Amino acid sequence: MRRAVCPGSFDPVTNGHLDIFGRASRLFDEVIVGVLINQSKSGLFSVEERMEMLREATAAYGNVRVESFQGLLVDFCRDQHAAVIVKGLRAVSDFDYELKMAQMNIGLSGVETLFMPTNPLYSFLSSSLVKDVVKWGGDVSAYVPDVVVDRLQSRFGQD
Secondary structure (H helix, E strand, C coil): CCEEEEEECCCCCCHHHHHHHHHHHHHCCEEEEEEECCCCCCCCCCHHHHHHHHHHHCCCCCCEEEEEECCCHHHHHHHHCCCEEEEEECCHHHHHHHHHHHHHHHHHHCCEEEEEECCHHHCCCCHHHHHHHHHCCCCCCCCCCHHHHHHHHHHCCCC
């Protein structure tokens, strides 16, 4: 079985993330969305909340599942029997950082990284930008799944 891991914090998941998951799901038998547990960062949403939103947002994909992990990504890949990491790239600046990570990952464990260019519709989109727009009362419904819109509005007291 060909498995791939799409790692990230997904705080929150955006339509750009979903585009990468959907495209990866057509290339691999199974795609595991790996939600990083980072003890040194406090996100807007808990890991459990992020996983709930991701599970709802990816429910239409029969071969995508959501798991959390901490520690090295290559260890998570090994535990999941995944030989490939799929990363979306929005700009050259993303590539510069991600290339170093990919080279370290293949050196540590032989896990390959597949870089997937983002759909131009989402090339500017980030979770941080989404949170900032909502914080100031902006409408992000075109950029995130409905479940995320609802949770963001609730979190920022905009019910």
